Amino acid sequence: MPQEIVVLCLSVILLFVHIGLQGILATQELGTSWNAGPRDEGLEPKGVMAGRADRALNNYKETWPALGVLALALVVTGQAGGWGAAGAWIWFAGRLAYIPLYLMGVPYIRSLAWIVAAVGLFIMVVDILV
Numbered sequence: 001m002p003q004e005i006v007v008l009c010l011s012v013i014l015l016f017v018h019i020g021l022q023g024i025l026a027t028q029e030l031g032t033s034w035n036a037g038p039r040d041e042g043l044e045p046k047g048v049m050a051g052r053a054d055r056a057l058n059n060y061k062e063t064w065p066a067l068g069v070l071a072l073a074l075v076v077t078g079q080a081g082g083w084g085a086a087g088a089w090i091w092f093a094g095r096l097a098y099i100p101l102y103l104m105g106v107p108y109i110r111s112l113a114w115i116v117a118a119v120g121l122f123i124m125v126v127d128i129l130v
Contacts, residue, residue, distance in 0.1 A: 003085035004071035004124075007092050011067055014095060018057040021099070025050040049103065056102040060095060063117060067091055070124040079128060087123030094120060 026045040027035040034043060045051065067088065074084040094117030101110035 002075050002080035004074050004080050004088045007085075007088035008068060008071045010092060011064060011095070014092070015060065015064065018053075018060050018099065021103070022050070022053040022057045025053045048105075052103050052105065056099055059098070059102075059114070063091070063095070063121065066121050067124075070121060070128065073128055074124065077128065082127065084124050084127035087120040087127060089120070090123065091117045091120030094118075 023035065025047070029045045029047045029050050030043055045054070070084070071088055074080045074088075094113045094115075097113040098110060098117065101113055
């Protein structure tokens with residue numbers, strides 16, 4: 001199986017980790033009735049941790065589609081493996097590091113993790129185009 005597809009599958013698991021963390025932290029703040037209900041009242045978590053988890057999830061969703069498109073492009077064009085696979089793993093490592101760094105409120109290093117992930121995507125793009 002191409003490494004890009006392995007990373008893509010792991011990225012779906014990481015998406016659900018993000019969703020789970022955000023849900024758990026919001027539920028801790030607003031309660032299970034809020035979580036199980038239709039949320040018509042417009043309440044939003046205002047706590048620091050729930051807010052960070054929500055922002056980290058939104059940030060993940062900004063680059064996640066790019067990983068999917070690039071991984072599939074590499075496989076479909078027969079260019080899987082090599083630098084493209086390395087780029088996918090670099091993206092995944094950066095995104096994995098990003099979660100605890102964001103939740104702990106670590107500045108600069110969190111941004112570095114984001115940059116690492118972006119570099120991984122850039123490597124994949126270059127591998128497709130070259």
